[in-house]
Amino acid sequence: MTELEQKQQLVELAKSFYQRGYSVGGAGNLSVRLDDNRILVTPTGSSLGRLDADRLSVLDMQGNVLSGDKPSKEYVFHLALYQQNPKCNAIVHLHSTYLTALSCLDDLDQDNAIKAFTPYYVMRVGKLQVIPYYRPGSPEIARELSERALTGKAFLLANHGIVVTGSDLLDAADNADELEETAKLQFILQGQKIRYLTDDEVKDLENRGK
Numbered sequence: 001m002t003e004l005e006q007k008q009q010l011v012e013l014a015k016s017f018y019q020r021g022y023s024v025g026g027a028g029n030l031s032v033r034l035d036d037n038r039i040l041v042t043p044t045g046s047s048l049g050r051l052d053a054d055r056l057s058v059l060d061m062q063g064n065v066l067s068g069d070k071p072s073k074e075y076v077f078h079l080a081l082y083q084q085n086p087k088c089n090a091i092v093h094l095h096s097t098y099l100t101a102l103s104c105l106d107d108l109d110q111d112n113a114i115k116a117f118t119p120y121y122v123m124r125v126g127k128l129q130v131i132p133y134y135r136p137g138s139p140e141i142a143r144e145l146s147e148r149a150l151t152g153k154a155f156l157l158a159n160h161g162i163v164v165t166g167s168d169l170l171d172a173a174d175n176a177d178e179l180e181e182t183a184k185l186q187f188i189l190q191g192q193k194i195r196y197l198t199d200d201e202v203k204d205l206e207n208r209g210k
């Protein structure tokens with residue numbers, strides 16, 4: 001893919017999140033690793049529904065702006081994940097409704113906020129670790145995420161939203177879709193007796209991949 005195609009793909013996927021109500025107003029941000037030294041990230045305050053490919057921010061790995069508008073205030077945690085995990089090539093951060101609702105619950109299992117009850121959740125995401133609450137843009141979020149960068153693909157920011165990684169932007173977007181749907185199902189099933197997948201069923205899925 002050329003750099004222009006990567007920018008156009010990001011604009012298109014961001015618009016799809018916006019149109020499906022996965023982001024509202026100026027919330028959320030997306031990024032892609034362009035090469036070993038440069039990251040493409042959405043500008044701060046921009047609506048995911050109205051991005052302009054020419055104005056997306058390009059940063060070096062130290063956070064210097066090489067071109068485009070001022071980057072997302074969360075660029076520090078995006079860079080931290082890319083620096084710590086060479087397999088992470090794209091990141092989606094959303095305030096999607098069901099995952100954000102989940103992030104506001106007390107007493108979540110900090111190691112895994114959604115216990116598996118469908119195969120695609122296991123195949124795409126596996127587990128959902130919880131990052132304690134910090135204000136949006138806080139460097140503490142970057143510190144917490146860099147410590148866990150190699151231990152999972154999805155992280156729930158308490159009282160805030162979700163951070164999902166992927167091998168490329170389509171993968172990260174599909175992981176985010178699957179996770180939001182799983183959170184929605186969990187709320188729909190609230191109060192009912194769920195048959196969770198057994199440890200053996202989960203292991204079988206983990207060995208097969210997606």
Ligand SMILES: O=C(CO)COP(=O)(O)O
Nearest residue numbers: 028029044045072073136
């Ligand atoms: O979701 C957001 C902060 O957590 C949005 O911030 P930015 O507009 O700076 O990307």
Ligand SMILES: [Zn+2]
Nearest residue numbers: 028095136161
């Ligand atoms: Zn946010």
